[in-house]
Amino acid sequence: xxxxxxxxxxxxxxxxxxxxxxxxxxxxxPAKVLDDLGIERYCCRRTMLAAVDISKEIIKFxxxxxxx
Amino acid sequence: MPIQMLxxxxxxxxxxxxxxxxxxxxxxxxAALELCPKMAIDFVIVERNDSTLFxxxxxHRLAMIPLTSDEALDHYAPPEAxxxxxxxxxxxxxxxxxGKPCYATLYLDASADGKYKIVYTKxxxxxxxxxxxxxxxxxxxxxxxxxxxxxxxYARLGRGREHAKWMPATVAxxxxxxxxxxxxxxxxxxxxxxxxxxxxxxxxTMKDGKLTIKDGTTLSMVMxxxxxxxxGKGIRPVxxxxxxxxxxxxxxxxSARRTLKESARAIVQKLEALKxxxxxxxx
Ligand SMILES: [Zn+2]
Numbered sequence: 001x002x003x004x005x006x007x008x009x010x011x012x013x014x015x016x017x018x019x020x021x022x023x024x025x026x027x028x029x030p031a032k033v034l035d036d037l038g039i040e041r042y043c044c045r046r047t048m049l050a051a052v053d054i055s056k057e058i059i060k061f062x063x064x065x066x067x068x
Numbered sequence: 069m070p071i072q073m074l075x076x077x078x079x080x081x082x083x084x085x086x087x088x089x090x091x092x093x094x095x096x097x098x099a100a101l102e103l104c105p106k107m108a109i110d111f112v113i114v115e116r117n118d119s120t121l122f123x124x125x126x127x128h129r130l131a132m133i134p135l136t137s138d139e140a141l142d143h144y145a146p147p148e149a150x151x152x153x154x155x156x157x158x159x160x161x162x163x164x165x166x167g168k169p170c171y172a173t174l175y176l177d178a179s180a181d182g183k184y185k186i187v188y189t190k191x192x193x194x195x196x197x198x199x200x201x202x203x204x205x206x207x208x209x210x211x212x213x214x215x216x217x218x219x220x221x222y223a224r225l226g227r228g229r230e231h232a233k234w235m236p237a238t239v240a241x242x243x244x245x246x247x248x249x250x251x252x253x254x255x256x257x258x259x260x261x262x263x264x265x266x267x268x269x270x271x272x273t274m275k276d277g278k279l280t281i282k283d284g285t286t287l288s289m290v291m292x293x294x295x296x297x298x299x300g301k302g303i304r305p306v307x308x309x310x311x312x313x314x315x316x317x318x319x320x321x322x323s324a325r326r327t328l329k330e331s332a333r334a335i336v337q338k339l340e341a342l343k344x345x346x347x348x349x350x351x
Contacts, residue, residue, distance in 0.1 A: 001129070011238045012133075
């Protein structure tokens with residue numbers, strides 16, 4: 001899971017992540033997408049650019065749950 | 069003493085302030101960061117957590133979620149009132165101060181039902197209508213298979229000096245307004261100044277044989293020049309006297325206007341407390 005807020009300034013960022021990821025994967029320029037989303041400070045921009053969500057990869061290896 | 073509004077959105081505010089001392093503005097700025105109260109999840113009772121995130125990580129993520137607290141400021145007990153409370157009293161709902169409750173309760177109960185699923189803030193159920201996550205689509209925890217998360221979270225008012233999750237402001241800045249630059253003739257003669265103007269056409273221009281700044285030149289542009297090009301020898305920025313730009317941006321839990329008001333109120337409260345203490349000591 002990626003962090004909820006920017007490490008440096010504390011602006012909540014994660015709510016933009018899904019849209020950011022979708023648009024960048026579709027081939028848009030990340031700088032333009034960040035501008036569109038209203039993320040202007042460079043602390044927030046680097047948090048957003050550098051965030052990689054690996055939860056989907058590691059969740060496969062989670063312990064199996066046995067109900068009791 | 070006029071205060072001019074330059075920009076305003078619900079979560080950010082930009083003011084041009086004239087005639088107030090820097091100390092006052094800086095006090096308000098710092099109060100916005102560490103004294104203005106807001107709502108945040110304080111502790112979590114986890115009933116079931118099968119997810120890949122540990123309880124502590126989960127609790128931390130929950131605490132980071134901004135909660136709407138505009139109304140809560142009036143209806144909930146002040147942060148200091150809750151210092152003596154313990155968890156047992158909170159669970160039974162006994163925790164009150166002068167008729168006001170200390171804690172708001174939020175419930176989260178989610179299960180994956182056999183497939184990959186992300187639990188969002190919209191799945192949180194709040195006991196109080198006025199306290200809910202500001203954003204609906206903040207992912208909290210991923211689930212898979214028959215994993216399940218069930219927890220009760222307790223939110224209370226707090227101040228930023230206690231923990232950063234209670235900081236309503238993300239940006240609080242006071243900065244001076246650039247008026248002009250002064251050039252030391254002995255270190256930088258006209259030829260040297262012309263060289264400056266040629267090197268940086270965006271910021272500088274020559275006027276009557278003297279180096280001046282263009283319209284729209286910012287302080288950071290001039291400071292870059294001073295630090296890296298001229299190395300502080302010749303140019304120095306000149307600021308407008310007693311004029312400052314005050315910028316405030318919040319994380320959405322409080323409006324920028326409310327944050328400003330509450331910060332000012334927090335300072336007044338502090339001053340009054342100091343006055344009371346002094347009077348007590350003096351007798
Ligand atoms: Zn930031």
